[in-house]
Each structure stands twice: as structure tokens, then as C-alpha cells.
Amino acid sequence: MAENFRMLAKTFYGFEELLVQELKELGAGKVEQGVRSVSFEGDLGFLYKASLCLRTALKIFKPISTFRVFNEKDLYQQVYAINWDKIFSSDKTFAIDTTMNTRVFTNSMFVSLKAKDAIVDKFRRTLGARPNVNSQNPDIRINIHISKNKCTVSLDSSGESLHQRGYRQLTNIAPINEVLAAGMLKLSGWKGNSDFLDPMCGSGTLLIEAAMIACNIPANINRESYAFLHWNDYNKDLYEKIKEVSLKKIQPFDYQIIGFDKAPSAIRKAQENIDFANLTEFISLSRKDFFRTDKPVNAKLHMVFNPPYGERLPIDAEEFYSKIGDTLKQKYPGTDVWFLTSNLEALKSVGLKPSRKIKLYNGKLESRLVHYEMYEGTKKPR
16 A cells, blocks of 8 residues: 655635645545644655646645754754655756745855755765756755755655646736636635636636636646656556546536627736637636626626736726726626635725625735625616
8 A cells, every 4th residue: 555644735814724635535635734834744646636627726845854953063963864866867957946034044055055065975875866956946845944944855745836837838918826716716715617707807816716616627637747757756657547447437518608808918818828729618607897798697606807907907996996887887797706806995896795805815915815606686777
């Protein structure tokens, strides 16, 4: 039987409970919620499954050593003590990322360099050859986290962040992060049980993530690169088997996923991304100005979108958000509406009372995911 080990998945603020639920549904053991992270247990096959299927994880770390550190000598000796040649070969490149909250060291770069020296020296002594450092595109990523005197050395199994799904070929000025999009959809309760609309779809990220959730398509099915592919214990047959089993769990979707955008360039980019994600049969696009549209279906509609905040895209925020409210009130009865904004002042101009406000961050911008329930009959004659 394969041996279980501890892992740590990183996520965005506000998504911790979503990630706990995802991990439990996948079959993780000993799941524990942290701040912007969730720890859990599983075997190598589960690491592959989590990397492939988790929608709200940004990274998955495998801790390999934890120790107390009081000075640079402690750090060097403890990192040197790890059997690095059992983990990866000397022909691989590597990089070290350090995060810390400690008085022992003042510079994270110094910690990374000291750890690099220890790894290189260990390889030289063990194999007579050393791996090279590649800070931009390494085969192996090592994470060092120091909290007070506790140091944890982990392997970053993901490499590039897991939000890089592999389907987004083209983007607009202010594209939404794919993990943020998936988390917004999950917080909105989207399960694929109705028609869906993103009325300001940009390059199509919310549409694609909505389709993948509705059809139970693995989040990273289009991704080709993970750091664990370069580990000595990588099992290609096991990974392919996990992938095959995950694909068999895809389910049919009987509703429409619709995207509007008034910019021809956005529609073009969204269509190319949708084509690349092989989701053309589920998603339809139209070049439309949301403020001049009517509800595109007669049945219940689930709407999630990411309007411009006025940060990178210039708008008259007060007027723009007022139009959002007017359009929803007049044209979209029977619609469950969710959108994300960091412009909390302009939000007042919507003229509707949100039933929920969830604090999130879009990059460094503190934001709110707001919920409006547009009941049938909300539209009032003038």
C-alpha cells in the first residue's frame, strides 16, 4: 500500500472552507483548515489527483523537513542533512522561495542563498556533480518557511501557480485569476443546475470555469507542466491512470452558458480561449452591451461577473454601477446575481441591497463579492 504523507495546499483569503470541502470530496485524510491554506494527508496518487482536480488551490507543497533554527549555521546544517539526491537528480535545475516571520534572519534572499549552498554542497559530496539554479523556470521548486524559530522545508509540487490552467491563450487588460473565478463561482452556489450568464465576460475566464464546474471537468486538464514531473519518484503510469479516472467522471450539462461583452476584441479572445479549452459546445458568446440587453432566457438565470472597478479600466464608476442596478431591476427578473468589486463607494450606486457581502482580495485589492436576488416581479412599471 502506498505511503501517506502530509501536504499543504495554498489558496486565497476567503476560500479556505471551499478548499477544505474540495479536499474532503476528493478523499483527503486529516484535513485541517489554516489561513490561506489547508493541510491534509494522502499518497502520491492523491497528490496527482489534487493537482489535477482542485479548483481553489494555488499551490500544493510537500513538507520534507521541519527543524528549529537559531542562526545561519543551523539552517545550513539542517538543509544539508536532507538526502537531496533521493529527491531529484543533478541534471535538474532548481530554485528556492523563502517566506519568513522571524527575528533570526532579516533577509529572505540570504536564507535562499544559504540553503542553495547547502543543497549544492550535498550534491557535490554525494554525486560529484551539482544541479544548476534557474530562478525563472526551474525544474524543481523548494519552499522554505520560517516562523519564529521553526523552519519548514517543502517541495513545491506545482511549479507555476495552479491558476495557470493552460487554456487561457489571450487576455484583456484586467483578466481575472482563474482560481479567483472558480472560488467566486463556488461561493455563489453554482453547480450547473440552471442557465448561466457573464454579461461582461472579457476573455472568458468565468465562463470557462463555470462550464468546467458544471461538467465536472478537472480544473487542470489542459495543463501540461507540474514540478512533480521532475521528481525522482514521479510515476508516469500512475499519473496517467489518475487522469483517465478523473476524465470518466465528466457529466452532461443541459443548460446554456452565455457570455456578453461590448468589445469585439474581448469576444474574439474569449472565443479563442473557449475553443482551446474544448468547451465550444457549452458556451455561446454575443457582442452586446449589458446595459442594452434583456434576460436571454425565460427560466431561472445564474449571473456571475467581474465588472471594471475603475482601477485599471477608466470608467465613471458611480454612473456605471448605477446602470448595473437599473439593468438588473428592469431587465433581469428571476436572476441570481453575484459580482466582485473593490470599489465599495461606487457599490452604493447600484441602488439595491445585497443579501450577502463576502470579503475577498483581487490581487492586492480588498474586494466584496456581492449577491442580489432579483425575484420575478422585481421589474416595476414606470
